[in-house]
Structure formats: structure tokens, C-alpha cells
Amino acid sequence: MSAVEAMRLPEQVDLSGFVALLQRLQVPHRVAEEAGEQVLWVPGEQLAEQVRELYARYPQGDALAQGQPALLAQQGPGVLQQLLGSRLTASVLILTLVIFALIGGGDNYAAIRWLSFVDFRLQGDYIYFSYLAETWNSGQWWRLLSPMLIHFGWLHLAMNCLWYWELGRRIEAYEGALMLLALSLLFGLAANFAQYWWVGPSLFGGLSGVLYGLLGHCWIYQRLAPNPAYRLPPGVLVMMLAWLLICMTGIFELLQFGAIANAAHVGGLLAGCLSGLLGGALARRGR
Structure with missing residues (x-):
């Protein structure tokens, strides 16, 4: 499965809280720097849409602290996906x-x-x-x-x-x-x-x-x-x-x-x- 650009944000934006949230939810992702911007990549467009929705609601990464359901927890990659990635x-x-x-x-x-x-x-x-x-x-x-x-x-x-x-x-x-x-x-x-x-x-x-x-x-x-x-x-x-x-x-x-x-x-x-x-x-x- 190819990587899809989920979000592109200025480098001044603090993504650490949101990235920590993705890690707790076991969402496969990576953040790269391109031309002074932070680019968040995920495997698949469907997961990218869900990540955008999650960021719109919880940009500071406090979903779990508020007791919200881990909507993306079931999207974690299998062994084969990890090997291919x-x-x-x-x-x-x-x-x-x-x-x-x-x-x-x-x-x-x-x-x-x-x-x-x-x-x-x-x-x-x-x-x-x-x-x-x-x-x-x-x-x-x-x-x-x-x-x-x-x-x-x-x-x-x-x-x-x-x-x-x-x-x-x-x-x-x-x-x-x-x-x-x-x-x-x-x-x-x-x-x-x-x-x-x-x-x-x-x-x-x-x-x-x-x-x-x-x-x-x-x-x-x-x-x-x-x-x-x-x-x-x-x-x-x-x-x-x-x-x-x-x-x-x-x-x-x-x-x-x-x-x-x-x-x-x-x-x-x-x-x-x-x-x-x-x-x-x-x-x-x-x-």
C-alpha cells in the first residue's frame, strides 16, 4: 500500500501532541520536512481522511484524555504491511x-x-x-x-x-x-x-x-x-x-x-x- 499525504502544515505548528495521539492509537504514519513544511504520511487514502478528521477535532492530541473512542485503533498495519513498508x-x-x-x-x-x-x-x-x-x-x-x-x-x-x-x-x-x-x-x-x-x-x-x-x-x-x-x-x-x-x-x-x-x-x-x-x-x- 502506497503512502498518502494526509496533511501539510507549516513547520511552526507543534505536531508533537497529535503525533503522540497517533502513536497511542497505533496508527501507522511518518512525518517529513519538505520545503519548510511538515508533511504527515499514512498508508492509504481512507486512513488519510480519518487522520484529517481526527486532527480537525483534536489538533492537540487530547482525544484519549477526553475519553473519546479510539476510532483508528483497528487500522494498525499487519505484519505483511509492515514488511512492505x-x-x-x-x-x-x-x-x-x-x-x-x-x-x-x-x-x-x-x-x-x-x-x-x-x-x-x-x-x-x-x-x-x-x-x-x-x-x-x-x-x-x-x-x-x-x-x-x-x-x-x-x-x-x-x-x-x-x-x-x-x-x-x-x-x-x-x-x-x-x-x-x-x-x-x-x-x-x-x-x-x-x-x-x-x-x-x-x-x-x-x-x-x-x-x-x-x-x-x-x-x-x-x-x-x-x-x-x-x-x-x-x-x-x-x-x-x-x-x-x-x-x-x-x-x-x-x-x-x-x-x-x-x-x-x-x-x-x-x-x-x-x-x-x-x-x-x-x-x-x-x-
Whole structure:
């Protein structure tokens, strides 16, 4: 279903209350800035008409406070609609699932060695890694990005996919699919190089470095140029940063739960903060 322009209002109009109302009613929408105006987009003309009627009655978004019925609550998108509305986000997740199947959930090292940041070989109980220079000279450029698609176990996969879905579709809706793709590749590179620089040749993978990049991008961008799309639920930022600090203590390695690619997380986060700083500054200047 294609997006339809429901309303176009001057940028001076405060839409925060009405947007909050749409969020409480679970109405799919996005707000974009075009030529000094705020444009509210929704999927479908029928829903657009209902949004216009709701705004005419409750421009400050106080319908629920007055006990009015949630007229639009039943218009929430189904799973298929959400996937079609966030095609790039969904495509990355589908590719991640395919790779997960091909590497046997992280147990097929013969397949994993083709996706790792540097090549390696197994000899008995030992693993021997190549160096980045060999990857560079052999033209295996895909290795610079492919570790972001490797996941070791279902829990690792599920957590990363859920967060990529939550953060990725926000950026795709607000800045477009090409921007999400560019940011994902940038954060993947930053995370992989940071991990290699800090630890050296090793086996690591996962979308988590990219996720921290997306988090940093939304965080700083929202601070400079507030918008509904990047307004994360309360506590999400604190929880993610707290989790990062806990992982950096080494407690999981001590408990033998496996090594955590902390440098990849930090590298992705710093790259995301820088991109959010640049994007937010440009958006603020444009306003």
C-alpha cells in the first residue's frame, strides 16, 4: 500500500501532541520536512481522511484524555504491511536469516570462514587466522562487511534482528532506504575495523555493531533536530548503553558465556554519533 499525504502544515505548528495521539492509537504514519513544511504520511487514502478528521477535532492530541473512542485503533498495519513498508530493513533481516541457515546456526566453520573478517583454518583443536593484509591483497573485499551477517546461536540472532527491525525501519521511514543502507554499511565497516584493531585476527560477527551505530545516529540526530521517528521509547538508550558497559566489564567471559565484541560495539556507536551529528546539524540548518 502506497503512502498518502494526509496533511501539510507549516513547520511552526507543534505536531508533537497529535503525533503522540497517533502513536497511542497505533496508527501507522511518518512525518517529513519538505520545503519548510511538515508533511504527515499514512498508508492509504481512507486512513488519510480519518487522520484529517481526527486532527480537525483534536489538533492537540487530547482525544484519549477526553475519553473519546479510539476510532483508528483497528487500522494498525499487519505484519505483511509492515514488511512492505520497510523493504530495506526486511531485506537485511531476510539475508541475515539465510546466512544463519547456511552457516548452520554458527556451527559450520567451513562456511563461516568465507564470511569472517580474515580467513582462518582449523587444525585439530586450534584455529589459525590470516591477517588483514592477505584479505586486502587477495581482493576478498566482501570480508570487510560480511561479519555483520554472521550470528552464533538463536539468541544472538533473535536479539540483533529485533533491534535492527526497531531502529532500521525508523531510519528507513524518515531518511529513506538508501540512507539506511549507507549507514548500515558504514557502521558495519567501523565496527569490524574497530574489533580487528583492538583484538587482532579473531572470529567475530553479528549486527550488534551496526545496531549501536543506528542507536547513536538516532540519539544525536534527535538531540539536534527533534522528530517523531527518532523519539525512542523511554529507557531504551539508557538500557543499551548500560548493556554496553556491562559487557565491557568482561563478566560474560568470566562466566564462560562467550566473548563479546566490545570494540565493535564502541566503534559502531562512535560512527553512529558522528553521522547523527552531521545529519542532525544539516537538518537543523535546513529548518
